[in-house]
Structure formats: structure tokens, C-alpha cells
Amino acid sequence: MKNIEKKFLKSNDKAQMTIKIQISNDKKYDLDERTAKFGEEVIVFAGKLLNTSINRPLINQAVRSGTSIGANYMEADASETKKDFKYKISLCKKEAKETTHWFRMIAKANPEKAGDCRILWKEARELTLIFSAIIISCKNKKNS
Numbered sequence: 001m002k003n004i005e006k007k008f009l010k011s012n013d014k015a016q017m018t019i020k021i022q023i024s025n026d027k028k029y030d031l032d033e034r035t036a037k038f039g040e041e042v043i044v045f046a047g048k049l050l051n052t053s054i055n056r057p058l059i060n061q062a063v064r065s066g067t068s069i070g071a072n073y074m075e076a077d078a079s080e081t082k083k084d085f086k087y088k089i090s091l092c093k094k095e096a097k098e099t100t101h102w103f104r105m106i107a108k109a110n111p112e113k114a115g116d117c118r119i120l121w122k123e124a125r126e127l128t129l130i131f132s133a134i135i136i137s138c139k140n141k142k143n144s
Contacts, residue, residue: 031073032070035127038070046063049110058106061102062102066099066120073088089131100128107121
């Protein structure tokens with residue numbers, strides 16, 4: 001975990017609770033690695049889906065949003081101002097939230113893959129909550 005994240009997360013009880021839950025589940029909480037692994041998992045999963053007229057746009061959207069979470073996080077991590085950091089983290093949150101939508105649609109179009117979609121949906125949801133906690137922490141730090 002990067003120092004700036006630790007600094008932001010320490011000032012918010014909700015964010016600390018999220019980290020404690022991740023640690024107790026032995027999940028890796030290095031967001032560089034976690035978002036990259038998630039993008040890779042999305043790509044692998046998408047490659048296993050049938051190339052149908054219904055799946056094509058769903059796969060395209062899921063891959064775009066699922067892989068952009070990590071790209072936006074890398075930009076946030078390299079940001080030079082708190083304002084830019086907050087903006088880029090909000091993009092991460094938006095992309096993660098959008099990804100949950102696409103996995104719901106893919107599960108509907110591919111009922112036999114619903115279990116795999118649920119796993120990816122859950123990780124996208126957890127990322128959404130992590131980025132939400134970071135945003136709240138940034139707001140709380142600004143107001144204090």
C-alpha cells in the first residue's frame with residue numbers, strides 16, 4: 001500500500017474497517033497489484049465467453065471498464081495534487097461500479113457463467129467500496 005493511501009485511510013474509521021476486513025480474509029490490499037490482477041482476471045474470463053452478438057458488446061464494455069480501474073489507479077497514485085488524486089480515485093470508483101453492471105448483464109446472458117460473474121462482480125464491488133472510503137477520507141481530511 002502506498003504511503004498516501006495509508007495517510008488518507010488512517011483518518012477515516014470506515015476505511016480502516018475495510019482494511020481490517022481485507023486483512024482478516026487474507027486478501028491482498030496493495031491496490032496497484034489488486035487492480036492489475038482484477039483486470040487480468042476480467043481479460044481471462046472474457047476470453048472464455050462465446051463470441052455471440054449479445055456477448056460481444058457486453059464483453060467489450062466489461063473489459064474496458066474492468067481494466068481501466070487499474071489504469072486510473074496508477075494515474076491517481078502518480079498524481080501531484082490532492083485534488084487530482086481525488087478526481088482520479090473517483091474515476092476508479094466509477095469504473096468499478098460500471099464493471100459490476102456489466103458482470104450482471106453477462107451473467108444474465110450466460111447463466112452457466114453466473115458463478116464466475118458473481119466472483120468478479122464481488123471483487124468489483126469491493127473495489128468500489130475501497131475507492132468510496134478513500135474519497136470519503138479525502139473529504140474528511142479537507143474539512144478538518
